[in-house]
Amino acid sequence: MKVLECKKIDVKNYNSITYIRIEPEDFSITIRDIITALSDLSWITKFDQSYIRNSFLKRAEDTAEYLASKILKDDGDKITEDSGEYVVSELAREALVAELKYLDIPLAELFKEQVSGNPGFDFYSANKDKVIIFGEAKYSSSRNAYGIGMEQVDRFIREGQDVSDLNDIDKFFEEESLQLADKGDKAYAVAFAAKGTASDMIINGIVSNKHYKNIAINKEVIFLAVNV
Numbered sequence: 001m002k003v004l005e006c007k008k009i010d011v012k013n014y015n016s017i018t019y020i021r022i023e024p025e026d027f028s029i030t031i032r033d034i035i036t037a038l039s040d041l042s043w044i045t046k047f048d049q050s051y052i053r054n055s056f057l058k059r060a061e062d063t064a065e066y067l068a069s070k071i072l073k074d075d076g077d078k079i080t081e082d083s084g085e086y087v088v089s090e091l092a093r094e095a096l097v098a099e100l101k102y103l104d105i106p107l108a109e110l111f112k113e114q115v116s117g118n119p120g121f122d123f124y125s126a127n128k129d130k131v132i133i134f135g136e137a138k139y140s141s142s143r144n145a146y147g148i149g150m151e152q153v154d155r156f157i158r159e160g161q162d163v164s165d166l167n168d169i170d171k172f173f174e175e176e177s178l179q180l181a182d183k184g185d186k187a188y189a190v191a192f193a194a195k196g197t198a199s200d201m202i203i204n205g206i207v208s209n210k211h212y213k214n215i216a217i218n219k220e221v222i223f224l225a226v227n228v
Helices: 027-039 042-046 050-071 084-100 146-159 161-172 175-182 199-208 212-216
Strands: 002-008 017-023 123-126 132-138 187-193 220-226
Touching: 002 084, 017 084, 017 199, 027 050, 027 084, 042 050, 084 123, 084 132, 084 187, 084 220, 123 161, 123 187, 132 146, 132 161, 132 175, 146 161, 146 187, 146 199, 146 212, 161 175, 199 212, 199 220
Parallel strands: 017 220, 132 187, 187 220
Antiparallel strands: 002 017, 123 132
């Protein structure tokens, strides 16, 4: 994975809107790396209580196997509409950790209760101010997917899905981060499949989107364009 761009946007109106563009350098290698990352369950060992470790291990093993089967096709280097969001989620999550040095939290599918189809956000992190980042990923094979991602994040905010998710993610964050989120200090990431469109056009589309202002008023917002 290569980060092509990482820059602030719309700085005249907002202080904390970041745009990141991600390029999978060799897609077949990227797919293998994602499956390796999904299968790496070393994060479970950091929990002291054995019942927490065992619970997460059962969920994560089942889900990692399921996701690997969804991502891989016969030729091993393609993604489909069905698996694309997992790829976008993982690459975006990795970019937050590698490029911004934000908190490394495993993909949400690995630790939420259901094996697949979990409601709520797709990935999480925390910035250097300990503000929790709630991330949503969208994939489309035919168009840039930022619009559908922004619509869902805006809806999740209105519905309080972020607050609801705190019960699922509390073991991964410091108490201070959870308290900040509870009082309304939250950040969001919108990760989306990007096609050959120039970044300037994508950014103009993001800023002019009808959901933009509702999202942009939060502590921090990160838009991650993934070239898949």
